Amino acid sequence: MFSNKKIYTYLVLLGMIFSLAACQPKAMRRLEKMEMFDVSAFEGFMPMEAGKAKKYRCKIDAYGQKISGILVVKKQERGTRMLMMTDFGLKVIDIIFRENGSYQINYLMKHLDYPMVRKAFALNLQMLLTPDRKADLDIYRNQEGILVHDRAQSLIYFLDKANKLQRVQRYHGNRKLLAEAKMQDEDWIFIQQYKPSIVIKLKSMDDVKR
Numbered sequence: 001m002f003s004n005k006k007i008y009t010y011l012v013l014l015g016m017i018f019s020l021a022a023c024q025p026k027a028m029r030r031l032e033k034m035e036m037f038d039v040s041a042f043e044g045f046m047p048m049e050a051g052k053a054k055k056y057r058c059k060i061d062a063y064g065q066k067i068s069g070i071l072v073v074k075k076q077e078r079g080t081r082m083l084m085m086t087d088f089g090l091k092v093i094d095i096i097f098r099e100n101g102s103y104q105i106n107y108l109m110k111h112l113d114y115p116m117v118r119k120a121f122a123l124n125l126q127m128l129l130t131p132d133r134k135a136d137l138d139i140y141r142n143q144e145g146i147l148v149h150d151r152a153q154s155l156i157y158f159l160d161k162a163n164k165l166q167r168v169q170r171y172h173g174n175r176k177l178l179a180e181a182k183m184q185d186e187d188w189i190f191i192q193q194y195k196p197s198i199v200i201k202l203k204s205m206d207d208v209k210r
Contacts, residue, residue: 025149025156025171037139037146041163044130045181045189048075055205056189058084060092062121062198065111067092071202076201080129095122095141099132120198125189127168128202129154 046054049076058071071087074181079099084092094107102117103122112121131137131150138149145166148157166184177194184190184201 015194022087025175025177031140031142031147034139034141034146039131039133039139040139042146042148042157042159043131044054044157044172045165045168046073046080046129046181047130048073048080050075050077050142056202057205059201060199062200063112063117063128063196067109082125083150093121095125097122097126097129101126101135101150120193120196123170124179124181124200126153126191127179127191128189129160129173131155 021049021126048054049118053074056071056073058069058115060067064106067086069071069084069090069092071082071084074083076083076096080097081095082097086092090109091107092109092112093105096104096106098104099120103126105118105122108118112118113123130154131148135150135152138151140147140149144158146159146163149155150157156169156170156171158166160166169177169181170179179191179193179198181189181191187203189202191202193199
């Protein structure tokens with residue numbers, strides 16, 4: 001016969017196992033970790049070279065505001081800077097992303113300048129960058145390819161079998177899906193945040209027809 005103490009210990013251990021499993025994002029449940037994977041084998045939706053800038057046509061639909069303009073992205077010595085201006089020359093956002101995952105917002109348009117909105121914009125745009133190669137990343141494999149989980153940033157990168165990035169998901173507490181970034185119509189980068197809804201669309205200026 002099992003003693004009450006043994007039964008209690010068993011139930012506690014069982015509860016911990018189920019608790020840990022529940023804390024994983026749904027996409028990774030029942031998947032086994034890979035021991036070896038070269039994280040330099042893939043890039044984010046905005047691969048950057050030091051000292052070089054890229055321009056994107058940007059459209060934002062957030063909190064009742066519809067804004068369009070040009071987003072300039074530049075790799076700097078200590079991070080990546082994103083600066084957006086409207087078609088009329090008004091500054092929308094100026095933000096620097098550090099390689100350690102932190103960010104610094106230097107400016108956000110007055111109509112959007114609220115703490116919750118500032119954080120949302122930063123975390124949504126951060127999904128487009130290549131993750132820190134030195135970060136603590138968990139690697140999984142499924143039928144479609146590879147999943148790279150950045151636990152510190154609560155991000156999952158979905159790669160196909162050729163290690164090409166297909167989409168990025170952002171979670172809250174590794175359980176609730178908050179936002180997703182993916183390629184749409186082949187040349188548009190589409191970001192959708194859920195509750196409250198924020199939509200950001202980006203297209204390389206090289207592809208914009210004049």
